[in-house]
Amino acid sequence: MTIDRTFEDESAGGSSTPAENMSPILISNEVIDQAKLSRPHKATKRSIRLVNCTGDKLRKLTIPVGKRFQADIPKWNKALAYDYNLESSKWLGEKIWPIGSGNINTNIEMIGKGRPESSCSCDFPGSIECIKSHIHEERLRLLSEVGDAFYSWGCDKMGEAVSESWTLKEQNNFNKLFGTRTLSYEGFWRRAVKCLPMKQRESIVSFYFNVFVLRNVSRQARLPSPVIDSDDDNK
Numbered sequence: 001m002t003i004d005r006t007f008e009d010e011s012a013g014g015s016s017t018p019a020e021n022m023s024p025i026l027i028s029n030e031v032i033d034q035a036k037l038s039r040p041h042k043a044t045k046r047s048i049r050l051v052n053c054t055g056d057k058l059r060k061l062t063i064p065v066g067k068r069f070q071a072d073i074p075k076w077n078k079a080l081a082y083d084y085n086l087e088s089s090k091w092l093g094e095k096i097w098p099i100g101s102g103n104i105n106t107n108i109e110m111i112g113k114g115r116p117e118s119s120c121s122c123d124f125p126g127s128i129e130c131i132k133s134h135i136h137e138e139r140l141r142l143l144s145e146v147g148d149a150f151y152s153w154g155c156d157k158m159g160e161a162v163s164e165s166w167t168l169k170e171q172n173n174f175n176k177l178f179g180t181r182t183l184s185y186e187g188f189w190r191r192a193v194k195c196l197p198m199k200q201r202e203s204i205v206s207f208y209f210n211v212f213v214l215r216n217v218s219r220q221a222r223l224p225s226p227v228i229d230s231d232d233d234n235k
C-alpha cells in the first residue's frame with residue numbers, strides 16, 4: 001500500500017536563508033521579497049501528486065501492512081460505552097462542569113453569531129475600547145457561570161488578559177525586539193527569552209499569539225483601507 005504525500009522538491013537544493021527558516025506568521029512581505037532577490041531561482045514547491053501527473057519524478061511513501069503494524073480496536077458496543085464502572089472508563093477523564101446535575105441553559109442559536117449590534121450603548125460602538133469592555137463583561141459572566149472550570153479550561157490564559165502579567169516595559173521591549181527582527185524563527189524566540197529574563201518562553205509565545213497579534217489585527221482592521229498583516233508592527 002502506498003500513499004501520496006506533499007514534499008519539498010529536494011532537487012532545488014541549496015542552503016536556506018534565515019528568512020526562509022522563519023515561520024510564515026513571523027515574516028513580512030518585505031523580508032520575503034529581499035530573500036527572493038538574494039538567491040537564485042528556486043523550483044516551486046509541488047505536491048507529489050502533481051509531480052506524478054507531469055511524470056517528472058515518482059516518489060512514494062510505503063506504509064507497512066501486517067499484524068505487527070496494526071492497532072487492535074475492539075468492536076463498538078454502545079451498551080458498554082455508557083457503563084462508567086468499566087476499567088476503561090478511567091481514560092474518559094473527569095467531569096469538570098456542570099458540577100453534579102447542574103443545569104446548562106445554553107442558547108445554541110446565539111453561538112458563533114457575536115453580540116447583537118443593538119446591545120451596545122458605548123459612546124463609540126465598534127471602537128477598540130468598546131470591544132474590550134464587552135469582552136471583559138463576558139469574561140466576568142463566564143467566570144460567574146462556570147466557576148473553577150474557568151481556570152481548568154485555561155480561559156484565564158486566553159486573549160488580552162495574558163498581558164495583565166506583563167509590565168508596560170516588558171511589553172515595549174517585546175514590541176521593539178519584534179520590530180527589529182532579522183533573525184530566524186528559532187533565533188527570534190531565543191533572543192526574546194534573553195531580553196525578557198523574567199519571562200518563560202511559554203509566556204512569551206503566549207503573549208505573542210494572545211496579545212501582540214490580536215492588537216495588530218485590531219488596529220489594522222480599523223485603518224481606512226485595511227490590509228491585515230498580523231506582523232506589520234512598528235512601521
Ligand SMILES: [Zn+2]
Nearest residue numbers: 120122125130
Ligand atoms: Zn460597545
